[in-house]
Amino acid sequence: MSSLEVHAGVLGNSDGSCLYVVNGNKVITSVVGPIEAKARQELPQTVSLEVVVRPVTGLSNSREKLLEEKIRNLLQNIIIGFKYPRQTIQVVVQFLIADGRPEYTALELNMAINSAFYALVDAGVAMYKSFVSTVVAVPPEQGSSLIFDPSMEQIVASKSHHVVTYSVEHDECKIILLESNGLFEMKELKNILDAAKIQCLTVHEDVQRDVIESKLQQDYIWKS
Amino acid sequence: MxxxxxxxxxxxxxxxxxxxxxxxxxxxxxxxxxxxxxxxxxxxxxxxxxxxxxxxxxxxSNSRRYIPQVSDMVIGTIVGVYAEYYKVLLQNFLSNVTLSVMAFPNATKKNRPNLRQGQCVYARVSSYIPDLETELECFDLSTGKDGGFGLLDESGYIFDVELNYARELLFNPGFLVLEKLSTKCMFEIAIGINGKIWLKCGDGVPIPGKSTDEDSDKMDVDYVKDLKTTLAAANYIKQCQKVSPEQFDKVLAASFKGL
Known part of the structure; x- marks a missing residue:
């Protein structure tokens, strides 16, 4: 079983933020916006998204740039950009503790996507639907059950591992991101997606709803 | 809910x-x-x-970023002065909005307001179209008079609060925060729902450079007292957004301790 801790609104000076801790890995995500866009990134009809991923140590390189691109493509279809023409929304993902192995990005991508959701809701950015991400690892032994939110060791040992992101809209789930790595068959993948869907719906109902509810309670504490 | x-x-x-x-x-x-x-x-x-x-x-819900809506009452800082309009900033990093020099009571080509950069105004959002620049006006649309809008006195103190809290203070007459404050001191307040509050207790914060010779009967001690009261009241309003209604009295007593 994995341990999960989510704190929304931890940064005082950004419009939305989230501290996300899972299995000892830690990420802090901030959202600023909608704000005035720089002239070169201004889009006349929609919002321009600026995603920055920062590694635990050192400078970001092509590995982080790839993550940024994946997150940006995902958020672009979720955020209602037409509500904020000529504006910018900045999303900064800063990893604090991560099992950083250059060849595996699954855990980091998963954490970044999940924490971005809370930070965006905290910032009050308009979104078409909610989204939840999960990592599934297929253990090497035949017939053993799938591992959700695996540790880095489990990922390295696994036959294949997958980052699956579902969007949730009235209990209707759609895959919006799938990153697979390793050896697997079509049939196997179908099972994984079905299992991941159930997992994502559970997280949406139990974790996301609770976190937002407690955030709202905190925001309206002065209301009698 | x-x-x-x-x-x-x-x-x-x-x-x-x-x-x-x-x-x-x-x-x-x-x-x-x-x-x-x-x-x-x-x-x-x-x-x-x-x-x-x-x-x-x-x-x-609460968000920290302000997005204008028509008829919002806001507090803005003048960041640019041009021949026909002022550029106004409603919140850090937001796009500037315009305030026409004609959007003041009794404004004509000859009788125009004289505002400087850095001064603050209380205004109403008169037009908000996301694709265009937002516009403000400084008069009451129904009467044509100033209606409380216009330049905010520099002896007041401006501070930031959460947007949902500012809305509650402005729109809910049954909200007790300001009522409780009135038991401690006299004050003048302008609440902008862009999360800014302008507050002045008594004669407010003395303006540096402007000597007290106009009403010389007022002592420096009095100014210090007004300054302290203003800061205490601002502190009380800010603290109240983090506590439940039962604790308002406690926060009020703590803020005005020693005054």
Whole structure:
């Protein structure tokens, strides 16, 4: 079983933020916006998204740039950009503790996507639907059950591992991101997606709803 | 009120009933059937009229970023002075909005307001179209008089609060924070729902450079007292957004301790 801790609104000076801790890995995500866009990134009809991923140590390189691109493509279809023409929304993902192995990005991508959701809701950015991400690892032994939110060791040992992101809209789930790595068959993948869907719906109902509810309670504490 | 996440089913039926939607609810344009979706995480609030022919729905939530709406009353800082208009900043890093020199009471080509950079105004949002620049005005539309809008005195103190708290202070007359404050001191207040509050107790904060020779009977001690009271009152208003209503009295006593 994995341990999960989510704190929304931890940064005082950004419009939305989230501290996300899972299995000892830690990420802090901030959202600023909608704000005035720089002239070169201004889009006349929609919002321009600026995603920055920062590694635990050192400078970001092509590995982080790839993550940024994946997150940006995902958020672009979720955020209602037409509500904020000529504006910018900045999303900064800063990893604090991560099992950083250059060849595996699954855990980091998963954490970044999940924490971005809370930070965006905290910032009050308009979104078409909610989204939840999960990592599934297929253990090497035949017939053993799938591992959700695996540790880095489990990922390295696994036959294949997958980052699956579902969007949730009235209990209707759609895959919006799938990153697979390793050896697997079509049939196997179908099972994984079905299992991941159930997992994502559970997280949406139990974790996301609770976190937002407690955030709202905190925001309206002065209301009698 | 129930907690709603983006994409949830709102459970609002829109046939047979005229529906107005407010913040947090969105109708996807270009689609014929009126499907309303929530776009923020918040508390659903629906109000119906007695006949059941009209309803208004919105999501109540807090965000730190201010997005203008027509008839919002806001506090802005003048950041640019031009021949025909002023550039006004409503919140850090937001696009500037314009305030025409003609948008003042009794303004004519010859009789124009004289505002400088850095001064603050209390104004009303007169036009907000996302694709265009937002415009402000500094007079009451119904009377043509100033109606409390216009330049904010520099002896006041401006501070930031949460947007939802500013809305409650301005729109809920039953909210006790200001009523309780009035038991401690006299004050003048302007609440901008862009999360800014202008506050002045007594004669407020003395303006440096402007000597006290105008009313020389007023001692420096009095100014210090007004300054202290203003800061205490501002502190009290800021603290109240983090506590439950039962603790307002305690915060008030703590803020005004020694005054």
């Amino acid at each position: 129930s907690v709603i996440l983006p994409g949830d089913d709102l459970g609002i039926s829109t046939d047979q009933i005229e529906t107005s939607i407010g913040p947090g609810i969105y109708k996807v344009p270009g689609i014929k059937d009126t499907k309303l979706i929530p776009i923020n995480g918040g508390l659903l609030n629906i109000q119906r009229n007695k006949q059941g022919t009209r309803q208004a729905a919105h999501l109540e």
